[in-house]
Amino acid sequence: WREELCPGAVVLRGAALADSRELLKAIDNIAIQVPFQYRATPGGYAMSVAMTNCGDLGWVTDQQGYRYQPTSPETLRQWPAMPDLFRTLAIHAAREAGFSDFMPDACLINRYQIGAKMSLHQDKDEEDFGQPIVSISLGLPAVFQFGGLERSDKTQRVNLTHGDIVVWGGPARLRYHGILPLKAGEHSLTGQYRFNLTFRKAH
Ligand code: MD5
Numbered sequence: 001w002r003e004e005l006c007p008g009a010v011v012l013r014g015a016a017l018a019d020s021r022e023l024l025k026a027i028d029n030i031a032i033q034v035p036f037q038y039r040a041t042p043g044g045y046a047m048s049v050a051m052t053n054c055g056d057l058g059w060v061t062d063q064q065g066y067r068y069q070p071t072s073p074e075t076l077r078q079w080p081a082m083p084d085l086f087r088t089l090a091i092h093a094a095r096e097a098g099f100s101d102f103m104p105d106a107c108l109i110n111r112y113q114i115g116a117k118m119s120l121h122q123d124k125d126e127e128d129f130g131q132p133i134v135s136i137s138l139g140l141p142a143v144f145q146f147g148g149l150e151r152s153d154k155t156q157r158v159n160l161t162h163g164d165i166v167v168w169g170g171p172a173r174l175r176y177h178g179i180l181p182l183k184a185g186e187h188s189l190t191g192q193y194r195f196n197l198t199f200r201k202a203h
């Protein structure tokens with residue numbers, strides 16, 4: 001089932017459902033190698049979302065700023081390889097949304113605990129805004145906040161649930177967005193967590 005949120009933003013409801021157990025197993029395997037970290041923003045605020053990465057490049061933040069880098073700041077080693085299933089799902093979803101040449105080199109894995117949120121922001125650390133971002137939601141549901149190209153633009157709320165894939169591209173690529181504090185709940189596959197995978201062409 002396909003929902004267009006606005007030009008450039010397409011929700012593929014349940015598109016990752018059939019693969020969700022395998023996706024979660026792969027996340028566990030990555031987190032064994034490179035544990036989830038609560039990073040600080042350049043302004044010095046601890047994020048409530050814990051993060052790890054896989055793929056050639058990973059997104060990190062610290063006092064120096066936001067950036068993509070080939071190694072984990074903690075292990076000083078390369079991020080684990082992007083599992084084929086991840087890449088395949090992301091490429092297929094992008095194609096469904098009209099982006100036929102999406103080749104992600106980065107996968108950020110966000111883990112939300114109860115109460116965790118992501119404040120309104122734009123994703124602009126990537127080199128080519130012509131490339132979309134593909135996101136896969138797993139576990140507890142979240143309320144996604146979707147704004148415009150200016151921080152002050154009014155926002156709409158969208159529920160993202162287990163197995164949903166969203167492709168953000170074209171005119172939606174630089175919209176402000178965030179995640180409201182995760183409501184308490186229990187998911188049969190993830191317990192008290194929500195996971196979100198974001199696939200990007202960073203470099
Ligand atoms: C999440 N993650 O659910 C979201 C999903 C992040 C982040 O926002 O930066 O890690 S990605 C949502 C997104 C990406 C690019 C553009 C837009 C939304 N958008 O135009 O609204 O953890």
Ligand code: FE
Nearest residue numbers: 121122123177
């Ligand atoms: Fe974002």
